[in-house]
Amino acid sequence: MANIAQASREETASPLQHGLREAFYAGIIAFGLFFLFIGLKTDQNISNELVLVPRWGLLTIVVGLVMLGRFLYVAYAQPFMARQKIVDVASGLLPDSVATRFFRLPYFIGALVVAAVLLLFAGSLDGIFGSGLAGYLRFFRALAIIYALASVLFYFRAFIHNHFSALGVGVLIAYPIVVVLILALLTGSMAGGFQGSLKWVDNFGIQILIYVMLAWGLNIVVGLAGLLDLGYVAFYAVGAYAYALLATQLGWSFWILLPVAGIMAAFWGVILGFPVLRLRGDYLAIVTLAFGEIIRLVLINWREVTNGAAGISGIPKVSFFGLMSFNVSDPNYIAKVLGIAQSGAYYKIFLYYLILGLALLTAFVTIRLRRMPVGRAWEALREDEIACRSLGINTTTTKLTAFATGAMFGGFAGSFFAARQGFVSPESFVFLESAIILAIVVLGGMGSLVGIAVAAAVMIGGTEILREMEFLKHVFGPDFTPELYRMLLFGMAMVIVMLWKPRGFVGSREPTAFLHERKAVSSSFTKEGHG
Amino acid sequence: MTAKTLLDIKGVETYYGNIRALSGVDVAVNEGEIVALIGANGAGKSTLMMTIFGTPRARRGTITFAGTDITDMPTHEIARLRIAQSPEGRRIFPRMTVMENLQMGASLDNLKYYDEDVEKVFTLFPRLKERIGQRGGTLSGGEQQMLSIGRALMARPKLLLLDEPSLGLAPLIVKQIFDAIRELNRTQGLTVFLVEQNAFGALKLATRGYVMVNGVVTMSGTGKDLLADPEVRAAYLEGGRH
Numbered sequence: 051m052a053n054i055a056q057a058s059r060e061e062t063a064s065p066l067q068h069g070l071r072e073a074f075y076a077g078i079i080a081f082g083l084f085f086l087f088i089g090l091k092t093d094q095n096i097s098n099e100l101v102l103v104p105r106w107g108l109l110t111i112v113v114g115l116v117m118l119g120r121f122l123y124v125a126y127a128q129p130f131m132a133r134q135k136i137v138d139v140a141s142g143l144l145p146d147s148v149a150t151r152f153f154r155l156p157y158f159i160g161a162l163v164v165a166a167v168l169l170l171f172a173g174s175l176d177g178i179f180g181s182g183l184a185g186y187l188r189f190f191r192a193l194a195i196i197y198a199l200a201s202v203l204f205y206f207r208a209f210i211h212n213h214f215s216a217l218g219v220g221v222l223i224a225y226p227i228v229v230v231l232i233l234a235l236l237t238g239s240m241a242g243g244f245q246g247s248l249k250w251v252d253n254f255g256i257q258i259l260i261y262v263m264l265a266w267g268l269n270i271v272v273g274l275a276g277l278l279d280l281g282y283v284a285f286y287a288v289g290a291y292a293y294a295l296l297a298t299q300l301g302w303s304f305w306i307l308l309p310v311a312g313i314m315a316a317f318w319g320v321i322l323g324f325p326v327l328r329l330r331g332d333y334l335a336i337v338t339l340a341f342g343e344i345i346r347l348v349l350i351n352w353r354e355v356t357n358g359a360a361g362i363s364g365i366p367k368v369s370f371f372g373l374m375s376f377n378v379s380d381p382n383y384i385a386k387v388l389g390i391a392q393s394g395a396y397y398k399i400f401l402y403y404l405i406l407g408l409a410l411l412t413a414f415v416t417i418r419l420r421r422m423p424v425g426r427a428w429e430a431l432r433e434d435e436i437a438c439r440s441l442g443i444n445t446t447t448t449k450l451t452a453f454a455t456g457a458m459f460g461g462f463a464g465s466f467f468a469a470r471q472g473f474v475s476p477e478s479f480v481f482l483e484s485a486i487i488l489a490i491v492v493l494g495g496m497g498s499l500v501g502i503a504v505a506a507a508v509m510i511g512g513t514e515i516l517r518e519m520e521f522l523k524h525v526f527g528p529d530f531t532p533e534l535y536r537m538l539l540f541g542m543a544m545v546i547v548m549l550w551k552p553r554g555f556v557g558s559r560e561p562t563a564f565l566h567e568r569k570a571v572s573s574s575f576t577k578e579g580h581g
Numbered sequence: 582m583t584a585k586t587l588l589d590i591k592g593v594e595t596y597y598g599n600i601r602a603l604s605g606v607d608v609a610v611n612e613g614e615i616v617a618l619i620g621a622n623g624a625g626k627s628t629l630m631m632t633i634f635g636t637p638r639a640r641r642g643t644i645t646f647a648g649t650d651i652t653d654m655p656t657h658e659i660a661r662l663r664i665a666q667s668p669e670g671r672r673i674f675p676r677m678t679v680m681e682n683l684q685m686g687a688s689l690d691n692l693k694y695y696d697e698d699v700e701k702v703f704t705l706f707p708r709l710k711e712r713i714g715q716r717g718g719t720l721s722g723g724e725q726q727m728l729s730i731g732r733a734l735m736a737r738p739k740l741l742l743l744d745e746p747s748l749g750l751a752p753l754i755v756k757q758i759f760d761a762i763r764e765l766n767r768t769q770g771l772t773v774f775l776v777e778q779n780a781f782g783a784l785k786l787a788t789r790g791y792v793m794v795n796g797v798v799t800m801s802g803t804g805k806d807l808l809a810d811p812e813v814r815a816a817y818l819e820g821g822r823h
Binding site for chain 2: 423426427429430433434436437438439440441442443444445559561562
């Protein structure tokens with residue numbers, strides 16, 4: 051085989067030669083991969099004809115970067131790491147050594163100083179250095195801040211690891227307040243703080259939390275019961291349309307329609323559950339995929355009810371439990387009641403806490419259910435269906451409850467989505483959404499709530515933050531739009547995570563019962579003996 | 582025998598598609614007995630075990646348990662009649678801990694007798710107590726077998742079905758497990774129906790035995806008689822005691 055020949059050559063080749071050869075191979079592969087992706091671009095000319103725009107310059111830069119990276123990695127980084135490993139083994143520093151070398155107190159102080167100085171002169175950077183260089187400096191400042199934060203996290207890593215859930219919930223609760231306060235300090239006024247917080251609370255906070263909730267809901271079906279569901283977005287759609295239709299037609303309030311939407315979605319979960327009871331694995335995945343598409347096509351084609359592809363607009367906002375409204379024209383508008391300045395941010399912050407509450411409810415129910423007979427039956431079902439049945443567990447009802455429970459949370463999230471957007475159309479419920487939600491569950495580690503929340507934050511927040519990468523325009527030119535590469539990076543990140551942690555961020559399953567807690571699992575939770 | 586028949590299998594035929602795996606099997610298990618079913622690979626022993634639980638279903642014949650016809654009953658309802666099984670390949674839940682596996686076994690009564698029963702299982706298999714928080718999949722083969730039997734016992738069965746409890750285990754562990762079965766039968770009067778390749782050990786343990794060849798029962802008798810039978814000796818016992 052080629053491996054043997056290569057191995058014998060490697061013995062004689064110096065790292066430099068080896069690196070050059072590897073760089074050449076990498077260049078060929080990169081050229082083949084990116085020739086169509088980057089080298090050619092389709093565009094429209096003035097008379098609306100499709101034309102090919104070659105981008106040889108960009109292609110050269112990308113291929114060159116790949117070659118350079120591969121060369122540096124093989125010629126310098128690999129030998130360095132190999133040497134370092136030997137040194138570390140000798141000094142007994144492994145495995146923390148790389149991280150401890152990277153995070154050192156002098157560096158931390160340096161990063162703090164850099165960040166502080168650059169923040170102080172934030173206003174006059176453009177004036178002193180010109181806009182191009184200032185862009186780089188802002189990027190450098192961001193790196194310094196990230197490094198400082200990472201150092202703090204690294205220093206307190208044991209504490210964070212032990213109290214992750216509590217800290218996470220605390221951070222999530224404090225998040226909008228902190229954002230508003232920081233922005234208020236930066237802009238010098240409370241109103242500015244609220245106005246600036248819109249983006250951070252809405253695009254990041256709410257967006258991520260919707261996906262956290264959806265992924266936690268899907269986790270019940272996929273992670274716990276082991277039923278691969280590729281059509282989860284259908285329940286999201288059912289919830290969204292249930293709220294959209296009933297609220298616009300009947301004028302019912304969100305607080306009544308939230309449970310209604312959940313029940314409707316759960317009902318559809320059972321409807322889907324019945325035909326797929328006998329299916330497992332691939333076959334189940336195909337049927338659920340089809341189910342998701344059926345719901346979407348019904349929404350598009352049943353124009354009399356759903357208004358087709360045009361969707362439903364003018365969906366009423368959520369009220370503050372009926373006490374205060376978020377419509378400026380209403381007499382009980384929140385700013386009038388509380389006597390504060392008008393701002394759209396109040397509604398967003400309220401929605402943030404609403405979805406946070408809903409997501410935490412999902413987590414709470416999941417945690418409780420796992421300790422109850424029905425939750426244990428779900429997990430046992432995932433492990434071995436035949437063994438489950440021969441222990442007297444009714445696998446039919448067990449599967450149906452999993453589908454119904456998962457779907458119910460999808461329905462809750464859907465009605466929230468409709469209320470937040472004020473508009474729903476079938477376009478929001480395409481297969482890609484199901485795929486993203488499932489990807490988050492798999493990346494986070496099936497069954498692990500913490501892992502899934504982290505995966506959602508990384509994936510959704512990560513792609514959102516690419517919209518903020520203005521400085522990249524200085525590198526790649528003003529036509530460069532980082533958002534366009536979101537899905538590419540999403541995919542790349544997924545491949546990397548799956549190589550690095552094949553079972554997701556949190557791959558090991560947390561046991562539900564411990565010796566000293568045995569009595570906590572009492573029989574009083576359910577009457578029916580199927581769990 | 583004056584004892585009443587607990588499990589009565591009459592003329593059972595089971596098919597996998599068009600292939601007939603059981604062609605008219607008659608087996609009876611009386612209350613308080615240990616009955617062993619021996620036979621070569623592919624004789625249909627495990628199929629009979631699974632047929633009792635309704636997966637696959639018997640195409641002809643009847644299976645009665647304590648007077649109830651269970652031939653066409655759903656599997657989980659058969660289990661609720663207090664038939665418990667340690668199936669072929671053990672089928673424990675690998676990612677769940679020993680404790681959770683045992684809890685699953687007790688789910689028929691919603692863990693009502695869990696505390697009491699788990700102590701009994703631990704007296705029988707002290708090893709499981711040491712492994713209580715460990716994942717099922719990380720146990721050794723013998724421990725997994727103990728867990729599989731323990732999990733079945735947690736259901737407070739009237740009849741315990743064991744499919745090859747000695748498969749792949751060291752002789753010492755096999756002895757431990759057989760001793761445990763004898764102990765259960767003697768002290769609690771538990772009725773046991775076991776399928777074995779290890780004919781010598783099984784027949785020594787059993788009150789009565791059946792020999793199965795190609796989907797039919799060809800011979801039956803007390804354990805001692807079968808052990809002494811020259812045909813049985815030639816077919817299953819020569820080549821050394823296990």
